[in-house]
Amino acid sequence: MPAVAAMESAAAAMGTMNPAVATVTAGIDAGYAIVSPASGNIFPRRWFPPQPGRNREDVFPEYTGEFRDGFGNKITVRAVANPHKSTAEPTRHNELVTGYSAITFRRSSREIELANWPGYAGPATGEPFSGWPVTISQSDNYGRKIIGWLPEVVTEGLWNPVIRIIGESTGETVYSLRISGNSFQPGVFRYGAYTIEAGDPDTGIWRKAEGIQAWSSKERQNLVFSF
DSSP: OOHHHHHHHHHHHTTSSSOOEEEEEESSSOOEEEEOOOSSOSSOOOOOOSSOOBSOOTTSOTTSEEEEOTTSOEEEEEEEEOOOOOOSSSHHHHHTOOEEEEEEEETTTTEEEEEEEETTOOTTTOOOSTTOOEEEETGGGSOOOOOEEOOOEEEETOSSOEEEEEETTTOOEEEEEEOSSSEEOOEESSOSEEEEEEEETTTTEEEEEEEEEOBSOSOSOOEEEEO
């Protein structure tokens, strides 16, 4: 998602055109969004709701957790940088929470690290704003509730393949995911028959199995593709 789109998504979720610097998820099935600090700021922005957030850990600030935004939509706030007193020069500039965002994609572990940093802090020796970094897995960024399970896919002779799940009732791709390793058990969001494809889009080599029914149980025979 482009940075501008991420900021617009979070602005809509938080019910304001001037959201505080934040990391949020919006809605039930939503992914994560990060609201980047401004490089220069003359308007103080803050996220300080009157009621504490629900379902947050005790060590987290009261302005994090689950809320409803100004339009009644569900959001979960993971971290916020509100205006605060600062001794870093220029003080007024830094009190208004100026800075930058950094998002790190770890291909080997399929983790994503999101962080908002003060403008005076360098990533090599400094520290991000309090509450960051927020680290999620690749699958965390697609928060739909799994209803049924397909068999575990094992790709013999191919590491880190792309797994593609296609709903046979519609012919539409449910999702595609490049996994880490050579095994993965796909979850799906409704019962029915699915086509499972596994392969490498760089070489164009694919294997597929059709008519695979989703089960409520994860316990079933593996689906093995040989490459």
